[in-house]
Amino acid sequence: MTDVHHSHNPVDLAPGDEDEGRIGPRLIGYVVGLGLALLLTATSFFVAGTDLVWQPSIPVAIIVLAIAQMGVHLVFFLHITTGADxxxxxxxxxxxxxxxxxxxxxxxxxxxxxxxxxxxxxxxxxxxx
Amino acid sequence: MSVTTMTPDLHQAQGLEVTDNPGPAPKRIVTGYGFWIFILSDMVMFSCFFAAFAVLSGETAGGPHGAELFNLKNVAIETGCLLLSSFTCGMASIAADLRNRFWFQVAMAVTCALGLAFLWIEFHEFADLVARGAGPSRSAFLSAFFTLVGCHGLHVSAGVLWLLTMMAQVFAKGFRADIQRRILCFALFWHALDIIWVAVFSVVYLLGSGA
Structure with a gap:
């Protein structure tokens, strides 16, 4: 348990744990996730208040942006990936x-x-x- | 013929590796997976509240609509608090893996402060709505609103209590294996609350104030 790696078992990973053991890439992962989340949030707040786009498309845009942001959270914060582990x-x-x-x-x-x-x-x- | 059927036993008897059966999973994976199932069931519960809100969002009984009630600037600040707290929670996870007490406590303290800021803004919003006569008993829309958003707020409150407990446990006991598992579960819980808040601000506030 002194190792940064938690995976004693190479075939599985606990939810929330990462494949990557080094700090640098993990830190960059969180920074990228935060950046994407803030970008998507800002976009949906902007879309909700604007009259630049066709009005009936706004609810659809907000829902699509919300689903995209949930995906970003799942991948970058919860580390749910498509890997075999x-x-x-x-x-x-x-x-x-x-x-x-x-x-x-x-x-x-x-x-x-x-x-x-x-x-x-x-x-x-x-x-x- | 009989030799081929007996091969696995022979391998085990000779101490050879049997690759398709790696044995029971480590406790960290079992605990994390169990908590993941809890989080998913929590999301199913929230989906029921979301469904109720979506059905009742137009039933204002002559009372105020969302567009007249919601202050999107406050919602944007709340969202910023939760997103940043998710980031600092990730920093705390890294610090816990490195067994660095100082940065773990700093990151958790910042996470706690951001969570409390969120709760403070939400509490004032609720108090303001009730003072303006738009409490949960005013209309079906407001009942659904207070149930859904209040339930998320209760989860955040429980998360803040858990966070303080983890800070105290790490302070008193250090990064033992069982404490590390609790930190993993707490991080899962906190990040999952953020996902639910994304749905709340999109469906309740942005769609609600647009309609």
Whole structure:
């Protein structure tokens, strides 16, 4: 355990641990991650307030930028990579993303459908009289 | 025929390396993986709050909309605090791996200060909303807002308490293997909170004040 390397086992890596043992590249990784995250954040705040772009595209742009920034955080801060030593972590993440997409997408779909099929509230009130 | 089926046993008996079975994983990997599963389940819980917020974001019951309530400048400062604290948390991880007590404590102290700054701004925002009559009981939109953003704030508060605990443990016990595993889990937790905040400021504040 005196070594900087934690991987006694060459085939696996704990989530959050890095392949790289030297300080220099690790430091650069965090600096690059912070730079990209700040850039994406600044872009989405700028896009939200600007009238330079076509207005209906703004929500899509904000969501795309948010997903990109989550990817940056996963790679540069949480060190989830596509390497063979990360397979278990990536598979768990993929399952988590699947559940999140199902919950959010399914909720929005079903609730929009119910809203669409429901009578307006004043008509429901009239029928109850 | 029988010789080929017995080969693995023979290899083990002769003390040769059996490459396809490296044995149980080290404790650091098992602990980190278990905590990773917890973080993913936490994200699933947040996704339920996000789904509720997305459905209820238009149900203001005649009350104020997000565009009238949110101060995007404060949100930008909060975001900056959390991003920088994620960076300093990474510095603390490096210092912990190098077993450098001084820089570990400095990086963790900066992380703590940034986390507290975030909580301070968020607390004032909430207090201001309630004082303006836009508390969680005003409309379904505001209930969903306070649940989602408040839940993230509670996670950050718990993270700050954990952070202080880790500083005390390293101060008292040094970089033992079990303490190093706790530092790994704390770093995972803190970085994951940042990911959730990215979704919060995008979906709640930016989309909410645009609509």
């Amino acid at each position: 990360n397979t278990n972590n990536v598979l768990a993440l993929a399952f988590g993303i699947m559940i999140v997409v199902l919950v959010i997408g399914g909720t929005l779909w079903i609730m929009a459908n119910l809203n669409h099929n429901m009578l307006p509230m004043d008509q429901i009130m009239r029928m109850q009289r």
